[in-house]
Amino acid sequence: MAAVTPVEYVLRIDAFTPDTMPMARLAEYLGALARLLGHAEHTHFVRLEEGSAKLVHRVDAVDAPKVETRLNGVLVGNAPKEALNAQKAIEQLLVNDNAVATLCEVSSGRVVIPFEGRNRPKPMVFPPFREDTTIDGQIVSIGGRDPSAHAVLQDGDAFHTNIQMKREVARELAPLLYGPMVRLHGNGRFERQLDGVWKMLDFRVDRFEVLDNRPIAEALAAVRGVRDNRLMDAEAYHDISRLQDQGDGDQ
Known part of the structure; x- marks a missing residue:
């Protein structure tokens, strides 16, 4: 078996040179890069090379195979959460800097991870809309001093907040606090998040029903x-x- 040696990687960022990259921004990229690589005790920043900003860093031999496996996992989306979040952080820094970048292995020039940065497809933007719907759960909070009352509904690990209703409806719901599952009928306002998930921004209750909790x-x-x-x-x-x-x- 061939001996494992230290491995150098370089993050090339096209929008900067060593003379134009602000120190604070360099620190942000290095912090995200450290989280991407992991194994902090065996990864080292080596130098900032000329041309486009090139952040060269070295992984000690003892952890080189583990870091390679981690980076391959990032590329296919099955790496530890910290590494995937670091990838997203670098992408967002690049978008903010109108830049693109590549993470390459120095010895071979192989691109390990390409970063889209400014070339990342823009998410589709939809205006918020209202729709009649229902939500189920257990009432875990109800009250308020406004003319309209407010409630929080728990459904398993999920919590529905920003629920509004007339005080008359709130008085009828109050005895069910921490009680049986209920179904609230009303109108919700929804917005599409950047990750494509629809989020309910608020919900106005018209009526409710107690759900059958029998075995x-x-x-x-x-x-x-x-x-x-x-x-x-x-x-x-x-x-x-x-x-x-x-x-x-x-x-």
């Missing part, structure tokens, strides 16, 4: 009491069996 077995027993319920149809039977298995697993 699956009890609910099925009630349905069986309904004439012509068709529970034994093949497709329905399969779905019900799966639900019962899940319900048994939760006990």
Whole structure:
């Protein structure tokens, strides 16, 4: 097996030269680069080369294979979260500086990670819009001194905030605080985030209903009491069996 030797990488940024790069900006790039590489005790900044700003850094032999694996993971999107966040931070710095960059292996010239920077496709921008919808969860906060009341709804690990309603509706909901699951009917305002995810900015409650929290077995027993319920149809039977298995697993 060939001996592992230290490996040098260079981050080439086309918008700067060593004379034009501000010291504070250099520190930001180096900080993000350190998080990208990881293994801080064995990565070292070596020099800033002439031409386009070239940030040369060395990885000690002991961690060179680990850093190479980490950078390959960044390229395909399965690296540790810290490394992927560092990649995004470098991309954002480049966008702000109207620059593009490449991370290359010095000895071979191989491009390890290309950074799009200013060439990154611009995200599609949609104006916020309102739509009638419903949200489910448990009331974990309700009240307020405004003419309209406000609430927070918890659905598992997710929390719906900026929920508004008339005080009359709030009085009816108040006894359900930390109680059963409820479904709020109303109108929400939605906005598309830069990552493509739609976020609900606010929600205006018109009415609500308390959801049936009975165990699956009890609910099925009630349905069986309904004439012509068709529970034994093949497709329905399969779905019900799966639900019962899940319900048994939760006990």
